[in-house]
Amino acid sequence: MNQPIIQAENVGKIFPGGGGGLWRPAPPDVRAVDGVSFEMTRGETLAVVGESGCGKSTLGRLLLRLIEPSSGRVLIEGTDITTLSGAEMRQMRRKVQMVFQDPYGSLSPRRTIAQLIAEPLQVFGLVKNRRQMRERVAELLTQVGLPPSVMDRNPRQFSGGQRQRIGIARALSVDPSFIVADEPVSALDVSIQAQIINLMQDLQQEKQFSFLFIAHDLAVVRHIAHRVAVMYLGQVMEIGTKRQIYEVPQHPYTQALLSAAPEARLDRPYRRIVLKGDVPSPTAVPEGCSFHTRCPLAQGICRVERPPLAQVAPGQMAACHFAAPNSLGVAAAGPSLDKSNSPRARA
Amino acid sequence: QNSSNVIRIAVSAGGPRSVDPNQTTQGADNWSTEQMFEQLVRPRDGQFATTDDEYVPTLATSWEASDDGLTWVFQIRQGVQFHKGFGEMTAEDVVHSFNRARFDGVNTAVMGNIADVQASGDYEVTFTLTGPDPLFLGSTVFQNGASIVSKRAEEEKGEGFNTDSIGTGPYQLDRFDIENGVFLSRFEDYWDGPANIERVECLYIADTTAQTLALISGDVDIIEAVRAPGWVDQIRQRDSSLLVDMTNPGSFMTLHFNLNVAPFDNPLVRKAIATSISSEIVANAMAPMGQPTFTLSPPEYPTGWAHDELPEELRYDHDPEAARELLREAGFPNGIEFTANTSQREDYRSSMLIVQELMRASGINMRLNIMDHSAYHGSNRQDQNTLALHAASFPPVALDYMMRYLSTGAEVKPDGSGGTNYSHYGITIPGVDDELAAMQRATTMEEYTEIGRGIELKLQEDLPVMGLMTLGFTAIRNPRVDLGYEVESGYARWRFHRATKA
Amino acid sequence: MSAPLLNVQGLCVEFGPKAAPIRVINDVNLRVDPGEAVGIVGESGSGKSITSLSILRLVPEPPSRIAAGSITFEGRDLLAMPKSQLRHMRGRDIAMIFQEPMSSLNPVMTVEAQIGEAIMLHERMSRAERRARVIQLLRLVGIPDPESRLKAYPHQFSGGMRQRVMIAIAVACNPKLLIADEPTTALDVTIQAQVLDLMKDVREKLNTAILLISHDLGVIAEVCERVLVMYAGHVVEDADIRSLFENPKHPYTRGLLRAVPSLTDERSRLYQIPGSVPQAGSIKQGCPFYARCDLRQNICAQTMPAMSRHSSSHQAACWVTQNLSEVRSA
């Protein structure tokens, strides 16, 4: 395989509690992302899943340096972007683009579709004049399945799914090599969601950009990702190929997540593991393994020592004291979790 | 509530500052000191004395001046009691009162001519003057600061004397209330027999509308009139039974040209302005209070000139066209334009608005910058004005106001330390210092008046300052109250010792 | 068949001025039997919430109004009933849970006061009895250490716990019908699992009928026995859960089932329904799904098909599949 397109090395983000003042104590810091490392190759789709507030979006922003990391480095095609100057970073943005969750909020409401899609083009001087600009916009609109005739309309006139297409067209306009999509379908209706997923899949295959796909819906991820990372409280709990994650999940959290997702069918594939309690606040991440407060397997060691993200199979890593490394490459079952709770293998 | 035992007068000020006659700086306060204090001599009630002969014995029974005019001996009335049991008035009290006025008052300047005051007996006081003063009674003895106060009381009360003063007048102080006013009650042991009305209340109502409403509603008996056009008419229109008391002449309204500021350095311009303004029109607008004046002194005063007495070329009769012609001659064919400050106080503001309008007809465009009253005086005192209107009431002692307005010593200074010679007369152009000195040395009234009238003529020629009009001080009175005398002239306050109320 | 607990017939709801109304609910029929769990699915804006709010006449009026139809509960007509009488049924006979646990609780009242109020409004009880009942309810919905939580305010609870409190309020008077409008949409999957479990639990313990509204067929499948599918203000299919999944009759339902990605099947491509969801009320005639339907025929554009029965527990509103089944049954 060629050089990784993007590398995250131990990236972390702590949001300072802020506020405070002369006399009041500052609120506690938010540990949004905590020591995340991974790399992606060209044409690969990595999905990041996890519950609300676990730091998925923050991670996405860090990768594009939309916020400054508190620790770690991000390399794009070998360049450490965390040290680039403002102007250099702007140039780098040609390579990396983003698609947002909120189809209603991500398009500046007082501009036309053409203006919106062409904005990155103009920033990088990729179009010389108006005619060229409109031609390019028309081309992009066709690519995302919209008639070019709509380019002078205003985003308000579009439905959620259509706006998401426009957002994608905008991201594609500069032909990036890396796109972060932050929950691009979770605000959409089911029947529209399928359209967008298919569209993104097609485009990715065609253009071969690397794709970081953030989602909380495991079922959606299954259809688009090559690899999946599961996050909990700012940390990656498990990362592996799609197969590994869905069929032989090693981390109890991954298993619980899979089992909790409702399925539109009568024969539920996974037996329910109902986790107790709520997700702890990222302002007070538990000591030791951050999942121990809800983990059905938690032991004494979990409360004290944080398990490292360790290889459990080739290409699969999990952060659990009980996920034993398995050199065979096929983790037949989960860790010491009750066998009956493990996901049913596909027939 | 408004019984016949009390006279209530509303005065235009926020609140009383002092009832010590030697400390009053606010005209309104004098309504109460007028009732509480007396001087050695006084003019007849409701009048100004134009000469010393017209003064009547009050706390002094008789007086005599030496031939050189430098020594004056006063016999003090016996048996005069101070308020609130502070005993009988003696020469000691008189000397003390004058010394206070000379060294410690708000108007020490007017006492400048006194070299010494001595008690030459229990009931006799001797004044030694630095120079002769044919108008000594008017210029010095009948000054507010020379009101006779109790020495003992003053020493006992110290600072507190300000708000708890002891005099010999027909009314004594009951309550000094800085918010609401001064409350007086009849002094039963008054030497001239107790007054008719039991109480006098001086209520302080700054807002002229509120004052007017208070009179109309019968809450108060007397208010100071607002010196604005039509005001007296409108209030009589509302209630025709109301009575008007007015002094004549009242305050001098004088216009001072700043000779240091172009184009007022040009005598033709000054003449043009004088010609564009009509004293009659201004005075008429302010009817019935306004009276035209043609020189600095009003015609009623000894040194004043009547219109017809003046030489034709110094009358400056109202003639817009002639004024334009003068301007053209002065090199301003298109007229002139300037900004003048003025006070927002009704009398100033109204007068200046009328003047502004009159001048406009002759192509003189005066922009008015109307400011707060004290700010206005501040700007005048710091030599920041161009055409300054000044209002002040003076007794018929020409030297008094001429010194203030015309002597080089009173020249206005930018740092505010100067006097009220706003025109820089005598400095920028030759003035009348010599004549003033001669006037000071005059021993007879005739001589004094003669020089004074000469000065007036020179003023008409030089025009550093022009008399605009006099504005009578006016009060509106509920007809139930009878003052017991007619108000004709005098300071801006009336005595109530002879008043009755139906 | 037993007498229905709730029977909604021909319900129509309109918005906007009377002169130019926008009909967002169109001829909806809905029936819930005692103890039964019925689900309503549909995409955003299809009229699920308005339907459920109409039952208790809680639709905001104005701007909306119930234009036609009848709603009977245990044989009594809720629409004809005076408001004062209806009030006594709210909370006691029919209770509701709403989508937003964050905003559905009064922020300035304690948890005890809010649950207590639900009891107080319908039952005479002493203060102490009421408190005991509140504690019992909190325990029922799985709030640990309920005694110490009585004086807590909603903001001190997490989303999941708030939804539990909402459920406690809803079941406070042992209602016969519990209407839950997307009770778990705002929650995380792991918390959603907890709440769904709780609902099933409560239903078992109290034998309450449930009307569960969701846009997620998976959620409905967990709890319900029967499902209504709504599309643009119309009920397009009404079936027991099994036959719906196995043999959907309406093209929309079919598309939906195929478009939902699955956790377990790895289709390389998802089926996609073309076009977008119409605004409710924007379709004036014909089948609302016409524009996106792959089976459409001319008649579909003209006339809205009536519900046709495919089996005793399966109805759908489609000209095409209706004819197919007629052909088959003929």
Added chain:
Amino acid sequence: MARYILVRVLDSIPTILLVLTLVFLAMRILPGDPALAVLGDNAHPETIARFREQFGLNDPLWLQYLNFLRDVFTFDFGNSLVKNAPVATLIANNLPYTLELTLAAMVIGITFGIPLGVMAAVRRNKWQDNGFRVFSLVGYAVPDFYLGAVLLLTFSLSLGWFPINGAGTDFASRMHHIVLPALTLAMLKMAFIGRLTRTSLLEVLGRDYVRTARAKGASERRVVYRHGLRNALLPLSTGLGLSILSTLSGSVAVELVFNRPGIGRLLIEAITERDYPVIQAGVVVFASVVVIVNLLMDLVYVAVDPRIRVQ
């Protein structure tokens, strides 16, 4: 909670300091000379110089500033330059009248404003609501000095029902005197408070928890008062703070129209008379009232909003 209050109190210190500095500087750039204002137009130059000396008007600015701060913090504002009294006395004499007026206006404003607002919200778009909206718009549009003048001319001058000047002495006459001025200010307050009640109640009535209450079977009354008004009070309490303060500032014009004693009139008079110590003290008093009222309203907010209280 105690900590919160403490922090809030400490927080207002910089505000006060800033206000004080601004007041001080503003006073020094005012045109006009206090000496002349006090001594009159014809005062002798020497007298003026003596006066300036006596009142420290010749000191360097920083010294005057330090003296000023010291005086403020020892509540010693010195003597009025114009009136023969310590400024503290003047303030003490006048403040009660202003507070009395503000209080009376607020009481009238609240007792009528809140029910009016509730009525308008509950009867939204009915005639009651429309009537109220017209009233509140007009109430907002009429300047208070104008309304005051009209009331004064009608009820005091023409009809003679109420006194014209001053604030009265004994209790009965004080009550008699305060009616019209208080009513003048209260009109605006009624419009403002009513409007605020209406909008915040309407907003609250659209909230999910109100729907919850209805779904529980609560009566409309209960929904409005127990669930609605309680929550509407939150924005209202901030509004009330503002309203108290605007009543206070409105009292300046009203005191002038009705010729009542009070801080507002004192201040305006002091401004015309260049009475530095009184202007300074007046502004400091107004500023302190502002800070205190805001502080109190914050505390009220804490008291009614458990989200802040319980922490």
Added chain:
Amino acid sequence: MATIEQDFAPPEPGLSQRLRRVFFGRTATVIATITVALFIFVAAFAPWLAPYDPMAQSFISINKPPSWEHWLGTDQFGRDVLSRMIWGSRNSLIFGFLSPVLAALIGGTLGVLSGYFGGILDRIVTRLVDMLLSFPELLLAILVAAALGGGFWNVVAVLTVAFTPGFARVARATTLSVKQEPYIESAIAAGVRTPVIILRHVVPNIMAPIVVLMTLWAASSIRLEATLSFLGIGTQPPAPSWGNIIREGLANIFATSWPIIAGGLAITIVVLAISIIGDQVRDELDPEIN
């Protein structure tokens, strides 16, 4: 890939369209709009409309009641009250619009910058704004006017100072929320420069509440100017302004009450009309505010 047939919603109205809807939406607003337009017309064409010079005095006809020559009579200087009212509308209306516009410019800029960049600037601005906002506008205006004195530009300055913090706060708050909007992040991600982002994406999106505030404060501003002039620290005579026409009229109340009646009505009507429009603008543009 097949293009799906689209059903696009009809164009949603933009700001200008919505404003048009505001003015011609309801009868009350239409009347209010016409009223304001009428006053603006009068103010704009004062020199042609006023029958007399507002300063011209005539001491033969002072304090006259209304007549054919003088529709609203004359004042104590014999000046035509109607002409003074007409010229006075200039002062009042110019204040009504000038101060809010200036304040919107200054406050808006400050608010946008402090909201967008945060940091020390933001802390200073919020602190100052909080402090100033805790003072009622009138009080603030009185204090500042006391320091500066009256006169046209001073009063404009006073009112601008009094209004600026409000705009700064609203601009800051909306900027903060707009800054949270994904489209800003989207612009950053696209590499757009910060000044361009502010001008192109932030400013247009905070205009609605600013416009709302401007209309609401136009009314306040007219009222405040009248009050200041009434207190004697606003527009200085002889320049007419409705506030000082009333002030002078009150001192002359027994001679003629027409100046008071006319001045009071004019203020009330204009403020009322602008408030009605302001309410409508708010309802239309920004139901959140207030």
